[in-house]
Amino acid sequence: MELKHLKSFLAVAERLSFIRAAEHLHLSQPALSAQIQNLEEELGVKLLYRTRRVVRLTPEGEIFIEEARATLARAERAIQRVQKASRGEVGQLRIAFVSSAALEIVPHIVTLARRKLPEVSLDIRNMRTSLQLQSFRDNAIDVGFLRLPLQDDSLRLQVIHREPFVIVLPASHPLARRDRIKLADLRSELFVAYGRHWAPGFFDAIIRLCTDAGFSPNIVQETGEMYTATALVAAGVGVAILPRSIVLSQRQDIAIKPISPKLAVSEIAIATRKDRDTPMLRAFLAIATSCSRL
Known part of the structure; x- marks a missing residue:
């Protein structure tokens, strides 16, 4: 028939x-x-x-x-x-993001994707960089939002957000009264850091900033959340170097100072596996890159 x-x-x-x-x-x-x-x-x-x-x-x-x-x-x-x-308009996408991308980046992209791809189910998970990398290897996620730098030959990375690093100090710190400070001014300070265990490339980038300024940071506290690092600085545990967006929404009891030169930047990339290329992935990536803030 x-x-x-x-x-x-x-x-x-x-x-x-x-x-x-x-x-x-x-x-x-x-x-x-x-x-x-x-x-x-x-x-x-x-x-x-x-x-x-x-x-x-x-x-x-x-x-x-x-x-x-x-x-x-x-x-x-x-x-x-x-x-x-x-056309990539039907199916499910499993999306992971680091918490530092939750404020300015992911919400807008997800809202736009749900409007343009109403029949694509978005399974969204907050996941640290190290766990995202393992989840990609296990084929447990399709898309990741990660802080760079990152080296993984199995992933396709596209930078979608760039922002400066800033120095974060307790509001009561003597250096907080200055308009500008140099990284070298922090050589004798105690540091709070986003731990290498959770984001090796990011941790190494902070260490490199300090060594380029002529000192090795004295890290007394590591944390798996950047927002926790800000809270620890506010509590007087130490100083930190963090992406600017992390601290802009948490300015109570802290002081924020720019880092010179302005080439000291932090980047967020959208990651997919190189061996996966579907219409749905391409449709989502097109939406994500249209929201890029480079």
């Missing part, structure tokens, strides 16, 4: 006229009659009673018209769904 036979049957059944049905389908009347005859022979029942003047549904035709409509509707939904899938 072919879909075109069902369409021809419905055209006749709804108009009760072979002439009007043939015109609607852009078929000749003999071709249309042949399709209806083939359908009836395949089913083994008479669907239409017809004379030169009258066309009407048989009792079997009355039943079959509803089934034919439902079958064509299901076929149309299947066609639409597979076409949407080819």
Whole structure:
């Protein structure tokens, strides 16, 4: 049974006229009659009673018209769904993000993706960099938002956000009263750091900033959350070097100082596996890059 036979049957059944049905389908009347005859022979029942003047549904035709409509509707939904899938508009994406991307980056991208891809289910998880890397290896996530620097040959990385590092001090710290300070001014300070265990590349970048300034930081406290690092600075545990967006929303009891030169920047990239490239991933990446703040 072919879909075109069902369409021809419905055209006749709804108009009760072979002439009007043939015109609607852009078929000749003999071709249309042949399709209806083939359908009836395949089913083994008479669907239409017809004379030169009258066309009407048989009792079997009355039943079959509803089934034919439902079958064509299901076929149309299947066609639409597979076409949407080819454009990346249907499916599920598992997305992980570091908490430091939760304030300025991820919410806007996710909101836009849900509006533009309403039939894509977004499974969103807060996940540290080290766990994201393992989850990529386990094929447990499809997309990650990560702080750079990062070296992983299995991942495709695209920078979507860039911001300066800043020095974070307790508000009561003597250096907090200065308009500008140098990294070298921190050589004798105690440091709070986002630990190497959770983000090795990021930790090493902070160490490199300090060594380039002529000293090795005395780290007395490591933490797995940048917002916790800010709270520890406010409590007087030490000073920290963090991305600016992390501390802008938590300015109570802390002072923020810029780092010179301005080349000292922190970047967030969107990551996907190099061996995966689907229309859905490409559609999401296009939305994410359209929100880029470079």
